[in-house]
Amino acid sequence: MSGGHEPFVDEVDLKARLKAARIMHEKFSPLIKAVLDGKPPKLVIPKRTLANTVFDPERGILSLGEEVLEREFLDLGESRRFMQTLLMAAIIYQSLIENEYPTIRDLYYKGKHTIVYRDMRGRRREENTWDEQKESDSVIQDVEVYTGLFREDMLILSKEKGKVVGNMRIRSGGDVIDLSKLGHGAYAIESTADLIEILDVDAEFVLVVEKDAVFQQLHRAGFWRRYKSILITGSGQPDRATRRFVRRLHDEHGLPVYVITDSDPYGWYIYFVYKVGSINLSYESERLATPKARFLGVQMSDVFGYGSKKPYLSEAERKKFIIKATDRDIKRAKELLKNYPWIYKNRLWKREIELFLKRKVKLEIEAIASKGIRFFAFKYIPEKIETGDWIE
Amino acid sequence: MARKRRGRGAVTAADEKYRSRTVAEMIAKHREFAGFQNPARALYQTVRELVENSLDATDTKRILPWIYISIREVPRTGSTNGARPWYVVTVEDNGIGVPRTVLPQAFGRVLYSSKYVIKQTRGMFGLGVKAVTLYAQQTTGSPIEVYSSTEGSQYVYMMKIRIDTSRNTPQVLEVGEWGKKVGWKGTRVSVRIEGDWRRAKSKIIEYVRRTAIIAPYAEIIFETPDGEIYYYPRTTKKMPEPPREAKPHPHGVNLEDLREIVRATPAKTLKEMLITEFQSVGEKSAEEFLSKYGFDPDMNPKELLKRDNEELLVKFVEALSQFKFRSPKSDYLSPLGAEIIREGLKRMFAPEWVEAITRPPRSYKGHPFIVEVGIAYGGAIKPLEEPLLLRYANKIPLLYEEREDVSYKVVKSINWKNYNVDFPAPLIVLVHIASTKVPYKGLGKESISETPELESEIRNAVQEVARKLKVYIARKTREEEAKRKAEALARYIPEVAWSLAMLSKPPEKWSPPKPEEVATFKEKLIDIVASKIKIAGMNDEEVRRIVKEIADSVEVE
Numbered sequence: 001m002s003g004g005h006e007p008f009v010d011e012v013d014l015k016a017r018l019k020a021a022r023i024m025h026e027k028f029s030p031l032i033k034a035v036l037d038g039k040p041p042k043l044v045i046p047k048r049t050l051a052n053t054v055f056d057p058e059r060g061i062l063s064l065g066e067e068v069l070e071r072e073f074l075d076l077g078e079s080r081r082f083m084q085t086l087l088m089a090a091i092i093y094q095s096l097i098e099n100e101y102p103t104i105r106d107l108y109y110k111g112k113h114t115i116v117y118r119d120m121r122g123r124r125r126e127e128n129t130w131d132e133q134k135e136s137d138s139v140i141q142d143v144e145v146y147t148g149l150f151r152e153d154m155l156i157l158s159k160e161k162g163k164v165v166g167n168m169r170i171r172s173g174g175d176v177i178d179l180s181k182l183g184h185g186a187y188a189i190e191s192t193a194d195l196i197e198i199l200d201v202d203a204e205f206v207l208v209v210e211k212d213a214v215f216q217q218l219h220r221a222g223f224w225r226r227y228k229s230i231l232i233t234g235s236g237q238p239d240r241a242t243r244r245f246v247r248r249l250h251d252e253h254g255l256p257v258y259v260i261t262d263s264d265p266y267g268w269y270i271y272f273v274y275k276v277g278s279i280n281l282s283y284e285s286e287r288l289a290t291p292k293a294r295f296l297g298v299q300m301s302d303v304f305g306y307g308s309k310k311p312y313l314s315e316a317e318r319k320k321f322i323i324k325a326t327d328r329d330i331k332r333a334k335e336l337l338k339n340y341p342w343i344y345k346n347r348l349w350k351r352e353i354e355l356f357l358k359r360k361v362k363l364e365i366e367a368i369a370s371k372g373i374r375f376f377a378f379k380y381i382p383e384k385i386e387t388g389d390w391i392e
Numbered sequence: 393m394a395r396k397r398r399g400r401g402a403v404t405a406a407d408e409k410y411r412s413r414t415v416a417e418m419i420a421k422h423r424e425f426a427g428f429q430n431p432a433r434a435l436y437q438t439v440r441e442l443v444e445n446s447l448d449a450t451d452t453k454r455i456l457p458w459i460y461i462s463i464r465e466v467p468r469t470g471s472t473n474g475a476r477p478w479y480v481v482t483v484e485d486n487g488i489g490v491p492r493t494v495l496p497q498a499f500g501r502v503l504y505s506s507k508y509v510i511k512q513t514r515g516m517f518g519l520g521v522k523a524v525t526l527y528a529q530q531t532t533g534s535p536i537e538v539y540s541s542t543e544g545s546q547y548v549y550m551m552k553i554r555i556d557t558s559r560n561t562p563q564v565l566e567v568g569e570w571g572k573k574v575g576w577k578g579t580r581v582s583v584r585i586e587g588d589w590r591r592a593k594s595k596i597i598e599y600v601r602r603t604a605i606i607a608p609y610a611e612i613i614f615e616t617p618d619g620e621i622y623y624y625p626r627t628t629k630k631m632p633e634p635p636r637e638a639k640p641h642p643h644g645v646n647l648e649d650l651r652e653i654v655r656a657t658p659a660k661t662l663k664e665m666l667i668t669e670f671q672s673v674g675e676k677s678a679e680e681f682l683s684k685y686g687f688d689p690d691m692n693p694k695e696l697l698k699r700d701n702e703e704l705l706v707k708f709v710e711a712l713s714q715f716k717f718r719s720p721k722s723d724y725l726s727p728l729g730a731e732i733i734r735e736g737l738k739r740m741f742a743p744e745w746v747e748a749i750t751r752p753p754r755s756y757k758g759h760p761f762i763v764e765v766g767i768a769y770g771g772a773i774k775p776l777e778e779p780l781l782l783r784y785a786n787k788i789p790l791l792y793e794e795r796e797d798v799s800y801k802v803v804k805s806i807n808w809k810n811y812n813v814d815f816p817a818p819l820i821v822l823v824h825i826a827s828t829k830v831p832y833k834g835l836g837k838e839s840i841s842e843t844p845e846l847e848s849e850i851r852n853a854v855q856e857v858a859r860k861l862k863v864y865i866a867r868k869t870r871e872e873e874a875k876r877k878a879e880a881l882a883r884y885i886p887e888v889a890w891s892l893a894m895l896s897k898p899p900e901k902w903s904p905p906k907p908e909e910v911a912t913f914k915e916k917l918i919d920i921v922a923s924k925i926k927i928a929g930m931n932d933e934e935v936r937r938i939v940k941e942i943a944d945s946v947e948v949e
């Protein structure tokens with residue numbers, strides 16, 4: 001490679017790094033001071049347990065409750081985890097300062113040491129700082145809740161899953177990108193969704209589809225041009241960046257968000273992840289969930305009709321496309337109905353799930369799409385939006 | 393035996409042949425009485441009788457024992473045909489020896505003993521070695537061969553002796569006599585017998601081992617027929633105090649004993665006899681006793697032997713056993729002593745903890761006894777499902793009939809959980825009973841009867857030592873916990889110190905942490921960890937040193 005070029009500096013990243021590093025340093029300062037004063041160090045961390053996950057009906061999101069755990073170094077049951085948390089924090093801190101872009105896998109490797117020591121009998125012993133990535137991933141979450149920083153804030157990257165197209169322009173890493181000029185392709189939503197600068201948006205709503213294939217079909221059919229909208233997919237279970245991006249479009253640009261998933265418990269769950277947050281990672285919801293996201297379909301009533309609403313599928317089509325629900329689906333649906341107040345307290349959702357339990361059938365988005373992409377794009381979706389045929 | 397009938401007619405009393413059997417015949421006929429019921433047991437019993445005589449001839453005479461034991465397989469000879477192998481068992485000691493004049497009797501006359509006095513010895517019946525002699529002549533036809541020399545003697549004598557069972561008298565088949573060139577003294581006994589080494593092997597080896605456990609002051613060499621040599625060196629010169637001879641206690645005499653005493657006493661009056669021939673009887677108690685039971689204090693004791701006075705004699709014995717005399721003295725007992733028990737257990741088992749006690753003397757039926765208990769725990773001891781019990785009586789290891797023994801009953805009934813012992817556990821319990829009269833269940837001296845006084849005393853002793861064990865285990869558990877804690881925390885100190893050093897520098901002025909910066913955190917953490925750990929028997933500095941040692945030993949790979 002020829003020299004002469006200035007080393008590339010991404011100002012946006014640099015600023016983000018400095019900010020995150022400052023927060024980390026600040027958050028760990030009391031602990032460092034305690035140690036220097038000879039006091040037993042402890043970390044006070046909000047509990048990430050299910051028991052400490054609460055649903056805030058006001059804001060419509062999941063979040064962590066008041067409970068905290070005190071992770072004391074001198075507590076035998078906690079000392080290992082204490083060491084792991086500090087080690088992870090230190091590696092992340094170092095990566096921030098040294099301009100690294102680690103993934104969670106990189107962090108796993110970077111911190112995976114073997115501690116070799118001699119016990120009281122002089123025998124050689126070994127212990128790994130952590131063994132599996134599951135362990136280090138969980139420590140990363142501890143660092144997140146302890147510092148209040150998301151991994152993306154700390155410039156930890158992960159695989160990009162989300163895609164977006166539409167009438168909008170953004171700035172990412174100093175480059176301006178027009179999301180309406182990407183041809184058949186789309187913009188892959190970067191891990192650090194907060195580092196995207198949204199320059200301008202010319203759209204009336206956001207349409208999120210569960211599946212990448214459906215996303216492509218709608219894109220090629222010119223859906224977002226005809227109905228001024230931003231088209232997004234999370235390719236199945238959405239990653240954090242996709243969810244954050246959707247949330248930002250809603251919050252910062254006041255766009256309504258419609259979600260289309262399969263009509264089965266798994267699809268519903270994906271919708272609820274956009275809307276409420278993931279039950280296991282409730283601390284993220286604060287910034288990732290879009291409580292006002294609307295479930296556009298596919299609804300049971302789209303298939304069977306309800307009251308005066310006529311079904312979108314004929315008897316014959318229905319026979320062709322519907323699939324028998326499995327025992328697992330049924331079990332899962334019953335759980336949704338039983339465990340989550342934002343579901344069982346919602347009249348329409350209750351109706352939707354009870355209808356499912358009665359009919360014991362499910363339907364994929366493709367079923368409607370295969371009736372003709374144009375039917376799907378230019379009749380089904382706009383008609384439902386227009387008539388307000390969604391569940392919130 | 394077919395007996396010839398004289399004439400026809402009925403058999404009359406006059407035709408019956410009456411004759412008394414000698415005790416030698418008795419023992420020869422009923423081998424099991426003496427522990428010779430089968431070839432394996434006989435081999436074991438032979439070793440025992442000879443070794444115990446050797447020990448009696450040494451440690452009870454203040455001689456540090458040196459004992460050599462050998463068992464060799466030898467070819468069968470003569471017309472005897474059979475499958476059972478023959479062995480020559482030889483036991484040699486450095487003891488007091490047997491005077492020439494006594495040799496024939498000691499080895500060839502049943503119920504001949506130097507130990508018919510009231511003091512604690514291993515031997516007590518005057519039977520042991522004669523049972524061996526009888527068994528040898530019955531199974532191989534060989535006499536017992538004895539070399540012996542006493543301390544002051546100029547000669548070493550050798551005799552080959554058998555027993556004329558019908559008369560219970562020794563027959564000396566061969567005599568030898570040598571002038572002593574070296575200073576050898578002691579006794580060497582060899583005997584050729586039928587046996588079964590394969591079956592007896594483990595018991596005999598265990599017997600020698602257990603003998604060695606409580607005799608760390610003895611040097612013992614044992615050569616087996618397999619050519620193995622077990623050598624137990626002397627690890628201490630401390631020996632138990634030898635027993636002193638004592639007079640009988642009034643509670644301990646029976647009718648026969650009393651007759652013997654009366655016959656032998658030079659005393660002129662009953663009162664005098666009581667004072668001079670018995671222990672624990674003084675002027676006052678003698679008078680009180682005699683008046684209480686209405687005996688004339690001035691009566692000549694010999695009167696009691698008169699045929700007409702038989703009833704009086706019986707009354708006298710009963711009165712003796714009832715009256716409250718002082719308890720029997722115990723200085724004619726010879727306990728091992730806690731030190732020897734501890735030393736012996738340590739030598740044989742290398743435990744991490746050992747403790748022993750000698751209880752104060754007690755008595756049952758006028759016989760004094762002392763219970764001693766040693767407990768060894770942990771270390772090299774193999775954990776078992778129940779305590780390993782080592783039983784001893786008058787310094788003799790007891791191996792057979794364990795379940796019938798009073799000690800087994802006691803040890804089994806103890807709830808060891810109460811003493812912090814969780815089985816499987818590395819626990820050895822040694823019980824020694826010393827008495828002028830050990831209540832054995834049989835002549836083979838293998839188990840002790842459940843005498844209430846003994847039982848409660850054994851229980852007290854075991855519990856007393858077990859309580860100390862409990863304290864030790866509790867402390868150890870606490871200590872181990874503290875140590876585990878020290879270890880668990882110390883090993884993380886380097887990682888935590890590095891992390892803290894890393895995070896301690898603000899991003900604007902960041903540079904990689906220097907070793908001395910990491911070291912500062914490390915030392916602080918060591919202080920913090922050490923200050924929170926208490927290990928019994930260690931001061932704060934020592935604890936800190938340990939924590940630091942572990943933290944310093946850490947290498948991160």
Ligand SMILES: Nc1ncnc2c1ncn2[C@@H]1O[C@H](COP(=O)(O)OP(=O)(O)OP(=O)(O)O)[C@@H](O)[C@H]1O
Pocket residue numbers: 441445446449485487488489490498499504505506507514515516517518519520521522579
């Ligand atoms: N190795 C020896 N050294 C010195 N004297 C011995 C030895 N072996 C036997 N004797 C003497 O021979 C006697 C008879 O021994 P024996 O074993 O028959 O009876 P015991 O030991 O007195 O009683 P027990 O029948 O209980 O063994 C002993 O009392 C002792 O005086």
Ligand SMILES: [Mg+2]
Pocket residue numbers: 441444445514515516519520521
């Ligand atoms: Mg004997």
